[in-house]
Amino acid sequence: MTPGALEHACPQCGAPVELADTAALFDCPFCRARLAIVHGGAPALYLPAHTDAETAVYLPYWRLRGIVLSADIPGVRGRLFDASLAAHQVPNTPATLGLRPQAMTLRFVEPHTPGVFLAPTASASALRRAQTAGEGRISACLAESTSLVFLPVTAQNGRLVDGISGDDLGPVPEVLASPKQSYTPTLSFQAALCPQCAFELAGDAASRVQICHHCQTVWEVTAQGVVPCTARFAPRAEETVDVWLPFWSMEVRTTGFSLQTWADLVELAGLPRVVQPWMRSRAFQFRIPAFKIRPELFTQLTQQATLSPLAAEPLPTLPQDPLFPVTLAPQEAARILAVVLVALSPARKRLLEHIRGGRIQPVAYAVEYLPFVRTPTELLQLDLNFALPVSALTWARSL
């Protein structure tokens, strides 16, 4: 087993299958079942207890992995993070899970999983706030994954014992004297079939966007199931496309300042561009990478893609070339809008004053694919004149 991976018995044939804990689909290599993983809420995983799994009490922790981006007058900074924080108030227990989720094999919590699971009493937003504290004037915490990870503890002769390390945690606290299950698992599986024509959906198992080549439709795998997704494609500069990289295109509504058209953007951000007539009528949209990549490349790519007037259109026939997996949820991408705005601006001080106290919210989103061609070391977007090291994407997929 790969440390940090997830092991789950195939719902169809029962074979143990290893998958990434961020996977959208469950692909069984034994019986070829292809199932959408429908979490219902936040994905719930647990660290298996070494002993006494039946009598263990499982304590909830929020685990977030992703990037923190912060913007201030000097510019935008980013860093990676992987953190966990107790979502319970049981005394004497670990405040975080430390490196355990990275080092161990995780499992999904299911209705029949033995043990007593306690419901979280805190939301994941406290953990987000902790990540961005003191990070600059405007900051955002984008999580590629937000999950509940349960840690087992057991009671032995009146003492509380960490079910993984075996450490003595002190006397059994009052709240755990007679624990009752209060967390209800919401995991289910759904055949990865097109909801419109029942043809098998195509796409990488990691990708939350899947396509139907039969009826030419695009679908998003969300926590609630498979739902329709609007997809647009930028024009090909060349016949060959080696990979289409996905972006979340977002239309926004603002309060306190105006950002409806390209002309609004040029004025608000103080861009060194002359306002052309088309800029007054064309709606402005953000374009945020829908996949994970190093923070500095994430910011660069967001700026280049957002500032490009390259229009993407729906296609009557979906391309057969590879579509890079969408691994970032649109709700996460939406967190970064204000940071992007600051990053785009050469006049940040003025912009920060303008947007202070205002709000920016997404009103609609679509996935937009931009075509890239590959050289031995780089992926090139010819219209944007942007080059991405090939290694940056391998990294993005393996993390």
Ligand SMILES: [Zn+2]
């Ligand atoms: Zn199977």
Ligand SMILES: [Zn+2]
């Ligand atoms: Zn279909």
